[in-house]
Amino acid sequence: MALDFSGQNLRGRNFKGRQDFVGANFSYADIRGANFSGANLTDANFSYSQAGLQKRWVISLVLVSFLLSELSGYLSAFNGFLVSQVFSSSLENQIPGWVALIVLIAFYFITTRQGLTAGLVAVAVAVAVAVAVAVVGAIAVAVAVAVAGAIAIAIAVAVAGAIAIAIAFAVAGAFAFAGAFAFAGAVAGAFAFAVAFAFAGAFTGAFAFSVAFTFAITGAFAGAFAGMLLSIYIAWQAMKGNEKYSLIRDVAIAFAATGGTSFRNANLTNADFTQAKLKSTDFRNATLTLTYWHQVKMLDRVRSGSTYLQNSQVRKLLVTGQGQDKNFDRQNLRGINLQSANLADASFIGADLSEANLQDADLSRAKLKQTQLDATDFTGATLTGAFIEDWGITNETKLHGVRCEYIFMRLPTKTNPDPLRKPDNHQEVFQDGDFAEFIKPIFDTLDLYHNQGVDPRAVAIAFKNLVENHPEAELEIVAMEKRGDDNLLLRATTAAGINKSQLSAEYFDDYNQLKALSQSQQLLLIEKDDRIRSLEIMLTTALQQSKYHIAGDNKVSDISGINIQNSSNVSGVAGGGSVANLGTISGNVNIAINELPDSSDGDKPGIKELLTQLQATISQSSELSDEDKADALEQVQTLAEAGKNPQQEPTKQKTAKKAITMLKGLFSGLPTVAKLVEEANKLLPIISQLFGLG
Structure with missing residues (x-):
């Protein structure tokens, strides 16, 4: 039974x-000041709890902030004293005063515009310049020695030495005290914001007393006041999350979390912090998988370490659940809990959302290009209009109950705002449950990418060998994609837990060796193996044709569902019905045509060449339905079977005549300007003549 500490x-x-x-x-x-370091708090409920500092720690840390304020006051007073020397009657005192004033103005200006680090770098450069001036002074002395007499030497030594020492001292002093003051004052200010948010009045009073006391002692009101304003500005910007002052904020938060509630190294998987108060809490190295942060107070005052809480935009999203139109590109959001969040139009390009909870989240039109989504829970989420180019879903990704009317397979461009919409018909939408079934085939695949001239026969043999050598992998080809002009991606499903890297290395070792063999040597390997021949023909067809044209002239032929493991036939596009039958027929037609002899006349095409051209025209036709294409390809196969001895067997002539008549009947309902009709009107008469039909 779970322990109950509620309200204690x-x-x-x-x-x-x-x-x-x-x-x-x-x-x-x-739970203020409680130590949960290293505890297993899986599924724990911390809703409405109060974490942070105990009162004695608050008092101690306010005293530390008081001392820091006092130190900043003294340092600012010293700067004020240096600057006040510009009004001195002595030239030796005026020089360091002016140098200090110029350096401080430059430091304040650069710090407010570019950050504390840039300001300190600028002062360091000034120190280097001071050293250079001192060297120049020394050179001036040497020149004076060579040119003038003893009196000139004395004057040169006095002036050069005085100026060099004054500048070096002033710049070094300004660097040391301005830098130290700004850091101490800013830390004190930021520390006050972080530690004493509820004690702002007390701290402000202490700070004011410290500054007033310093002013009274030094009388350098202007310098101290300017320094105080700078430290307050830095503290304010740091606690607002300004990255230019992140160092100050990190130091202040680290101080403020000292003695506070600690979840360091704790396991907070599925823990619930709804509306909890979490200032001055340590979450470094904690496991925050699926932790719930809805409406948490002061989440920006926690010590986050390297967890996803270090990002201010992510913290805001976790607290409010509102991430519409925000950019989370390349963020590590692994295990984040965004249940029911509004993420419409948000961008997660290259982000890691693996193991995240996106149940019932609105991801309409979200950009999920190359997003890692292993074991991500999309149950009940809305994905209508999302862009899913190369997203990293796996067979552990949960898509049950996803609401999605349509999806885009590429990111939008100015010229193509709706790239590769699925379903292709803009008048159609996915019905309930359709999207999960549509996307299921690309969960977890072995991708074999070929370039620099693909050898279809070597591919077919190498893949068949891989299947036979690794039956436990349950390899099954689901897609072939033509990439560019002559590159090919062969995609196959595998059993769970299979080492894909090992399979890929073994396949390409075999493929490269086979590719180096002569055609006759390859033919010996595939003799009487219909599976390899079928796959080879399908690969050749894929490389010769292109079904889709994508931006950038990237041609893709996608022939899914090819199974050479348990069948001698090559099946077609996944989805069953007429499409699968069409793929089978196309494979059989390829086999029949390739068994025909080549033309004996090199200048004129024979039956094999003519039927190959006719098959390609039918397959690429957009005027025929899939059923009509299947019927037409069956007639082409009949012609190929009859073409083995076209003029010697009257029965085959009769068969060929019937097949040609059937083809003409199928094409008769098409417009006369259709490309298929034009090609058929050219090819069928020549084929008839070769069969001796007049």
């Missing part, structure tokens, strides 16, 4: 390393 006072309690807190209830509990 657990301030300062030590639960370090406890493993029996699975499902424990800490709702409404006071």
